[in-house]
Each structure stands twice: as structure tokens, then as C-alpha cells.
Amino acid sequence: MTHTLFPNQIIRVISLGLLGSILASPGSAADQTWPQFRGPTGLGSAVALDSNPPHRWSEQQNIAWKTTIPGSGWSSPVIWNDQVWLTTSQRDGQEVYAICIGTDGKIKHQVKMFTVAKPETKNALNSYASPSPTIEEGRVYVHFGTYGTACLDTGSGKILWKRTNLTLDHQEGPGSSIILYQDLLLFHCDGRDVQYVIALNKKTGETAWKTKRSVDLSKVNDFQRKAFSTPLVVTFQGRTQMISPAAQGCYSYDPESGKELWKVRYPGFSAVPRPITRQGTAYVVTDFGKPELWAVQMDGRGDVTDSHVRWKYKTSVSSTPSPVLIDGLIYFVSDKTGIVSCLDASTGKLVWKQRIGGKFSASPVATANTIYFFDRDGKTTVIAKGRQFKKLAVNQLDSGCMASPAIIGDTLYLRTETSLYRIQR
Numbered sequence: 001m002t003h004t005l006f007p008n009q010i011i012r013v014i015s016l017g018l019l020g021s022i023l024a025s026p027g028s029a030a031d032q033t034w035p036q037f038r039g040p041t042g043l044g045s046a047v048a049l050d051s052n053p054p055h056r057w058s059e060q061q062n063i064a065w066k067t068t069i070p071g072s073g074w075s076s077p078v079i080w081n082d083q084v085w086l087t088t089s090q091r092d093g094q095e096v097y098a099i100c101i102g103t104d105g106k107i108k109h110q111v112k113m114f115t116v117a118k119p120e121t122k123n124a125l126n127s128y129a130s131p132s133p134t135i136e137e138g139r140v141y142v143h144f145g146t147y148g149t150a151c152l153d154t155g156s157g158k159i160l161w162k163r164t165n166l167t168l169d170h171q172e173g174p175g176s177s178i179i180l181y182q183d184l185l186l187f188h189c190d191g192r193d194v195q196y197v198i199a200l201n202k203k204t205g206e207t208a209w210k211t212k213r214s215v216d217l218s219k220v221n222d223f224q225r226k227a228f229s230t231p232l233v234v235t236f237q238g239r240t241q242m243i244s245p246a247a248q249g250c251y252s253y254d255p256e257s258g259k260e261l262w263k264v265r266y267p268g269f270s271a272v273p274r275p276i277t278r279q280g281t282a283y284v285v286t287d288f289g290k291p292e293l294w295a296v297q298m299d300g301r302g303d304v305t306d307s308h309v310r311w312k313y314k315t316s317v318s319s320t321p322s323p324v325l326i327d328g329l330i331y332f333v334s335d336k337t338g339i340v341s342c343l344d345a346s347t348g349k350l351v352w353k354q355r356i357g358g359k360f361s362a363s364p365v366a367t368a369n370t371i372y373f374f375d376r377d378g379k380t381t382v383i384a385k386g387r388q389f390k391k392l393a394v395n396q397l398d399s400g401c402m403a404s405p406a407i408i409g410d411t412l413y414l415r416t417e418t419s420l421y422r423i424q425r
Helices: none
Strands: 013-015 061-067 079-082 083-089 095-102 109-115 134-136 141-144 149-153 159-163 179-183 184-190 195-201 207-212 232-236 239-246 249-253 260-263 276-278 281-285 293-297 309-313 323-326 331-332 339-344 350-355 370-374 379-384 391-396 406-408 412-417 419-423
Touching: 079 134, 079 406, 083 141, 095 141, 109 149, 134 179, 149 184, 179 232, 184 239, 195 239, 232 276, 239 281, 249 281, 276 323, 281 350
Parallel strands: none
Antiparallel strands: 013 061, 061 419, 079 083, 083 095, 095 109, 134 141, 141 149, 149 159, 179 184, 184 195, 195 207, 232 239, 239 249, 249 260, 276 281, 281 293, 293 309, 323 331, 331 339, 339 350, 370 379, 379 391, 406 412, 412 419
16 A cells, blocks of 8 residues: 655655656666665666766756755665655654655555654664665565564555565664565675574565574674664675675675585674675675775685685775776775775775765765765765876765665766665756
């Protein structure tokens, strides 16, 4: 059933012209989807090599439409053809919702998912709707951490199944997003009290497998046992792996069975960034307070801490935004200082670093030639890829970004603290 969301709040859609561009741009079916946090590959990059969103915009320039999103939520938009889905909550966290916006900017579905009697305390920079949905043809899956997980029919907005018994103590509020692999819905449950990875049957919501984290956490404080990262499924040398960063270590699992393949131990917790991979190497952020970027070979078995760590980088690494990798170069931005670093992915050596200013939570997104960095105050810095820093543009909107944007062809979908924008020429 579709419900009215926050009836006392007016939902606005501001059209700024470009009426002929409201329909999705032509291209393949894959070009019209951004199905999960950080896009089709989970690496933050547009699939279409010719994707070319604007480099410049403002509240008056290159905005097809702007739709007010009521409540509060940092989940990233996911897109399937003519639908954009995201989640939000009442600011006190007592009700959480799934929202569907059409590519014309109009809200199609507003569905109350869960009522929360006593929301747990959260970090001031977090929301009660931070985990991003994931979507496929006909189905969208939403997740609110300890408050519940559910599946909806994208046509009707009808709730098909719910789970509310996978509870944990996040301490800071929910953060890890969900992903799909074959018939499984996969996600992390890394709280102060319990630490495991779980797979649900996507058709029924029933548990397919559940694997407890194997690193011994008994010697660290309970707050050092939590984490907020999102897994990444990749295939290397014919073996499919789910790369799964956690507190005090990163793991690789067989996503079909939940069997642990390898792990690497490190002294870190509460990290948020999603891992990236390239040519048999996983790049993992280890910690929130003192983040390091580790390059781990993916062909190991068992505990590979002493044998498969290729390099470590420790300066100005992001605690929250995920890194992005293009043509053998890794780019990331520090949360508090706004320093963008570019590393050689093979060696871990610094190629360049540049302060762009601002504070960051959203992950950067990239096209084949361009990287976009979105700060908490509404500023976006656009740079060209390459071994020399080249700033292309700086853009300002009315409010800032905590959610990571989506790219469809020449269009950028950008969620700020108040609104969802469709940005295109």
C-alpha cells in the first residue's frame, strides 16, 4: 500500500525548463541503471564510456528539476529506467520510508516501511536512513540497519516481504548498504554486540546463510567491534569473492555459501568506505579515526596478513567517502581537510595531492575522464583524471551532500540534505 509521507510537509517539484530532456537519454538498458550504492560495478564510475554530465551548474543553471525530499536521509539514489528510489525518515527516527521519484521529478510512491518505537542514539553526521537501497527489474530492496529490511514491487509500491529480527547495536546509527548477487541479498551486521555477514533469499527474505566474523574481538572494547562498510562482489581467476571490510580486519567470502576464503587483520574500526578492486587487488580503508588504505592481493587462503598485503598508504586517507579508481590511479578525499590525493594503484606511491577545501561525507563519482567531489556545504569540485591536478569547475547549491550521487548517461542525480536534483545540460 502506498502511504502519504509527512502530510504536514509540502513536497515541491521545481521545473527549470529542459522539458525535452526529462526522458532518459537513449542508450542500452545497462546505461539506464544505477542499481546500488556506487553504481553498476560498485566502484563509483559510470558504465557508459561516453557519459558526460555537466561540469558546471548552479540553482539557476543546468538543473532539469529539483524535488524536495521530506525528512532526513543520506541514502544514495538507485535508478532503474524511469524510476529513482531512495529512503528517508522522520527526523526523530520513529518512522522510515521508501520514496520513488520518476525521471520527470514527480513522486510516484511514498511507502512507510517501519515504525520505530525507540530509535537508538546516532552520530550527529548520520541519519536513520543512511543505507542505500538496491534495485532490479520489478523489485527494490531497502534496508535501515537494525530497524528492518524489506522488498517492494516497483510498479505498485506494495511491500512483498519484511525482516525486523536482524537487530544489532550500531552505536552511531545504521550505515552499511545492501547488495544483490544472483538470488541473494547480502549485507553486513557489524555492531558493538554482534558481528556477522548475512545472505537473504531475495524472493522471500528468509536467511540463506549467516557467517560470524572470525577475528577474535574479545581483546578490544565493544565500540571497536563495529563497522559501516558495504561489501563488493568481484570475480578473479574464476573465483567469485565478496570483499567485506569489518572492524579489526577485512574478509573475503564465497557469496553463494558464506564460506570464508581469506582475511587480513588490522587495528581499525568504524570505517565506512566501500572497497575497490583492480587486477586481483582489493583496496580497503581500515579505520575511521586513523584511516589507512591497504592493497591486498585476492588470491590468498586463510589469514593473509603477513603474505598478501602489497602496500599501505597512511596520509590524508578518507574515513567516510569511498575511493574511486580510473586507469590505474586511485583518487580519494579526506573528510575534514578536503585534501584530494591521487595514488598509483600498482605501487601505492603518491602521484599528487591538492587541497580543494570543504568537509566530505559523500563518495566521489567518475566518468571516463572526470571525477566529481561533493562536500557537506553544497560545493562540488570537478577535476580531470590524470597524473597532474586539473580543476575543471566549482559549483554551489543551496545545501550540501551526504549521499553519493548517481550518473545516467549525461545526467547526474544529486541528493542534498533537502532535495533530489536532476542535473544536465
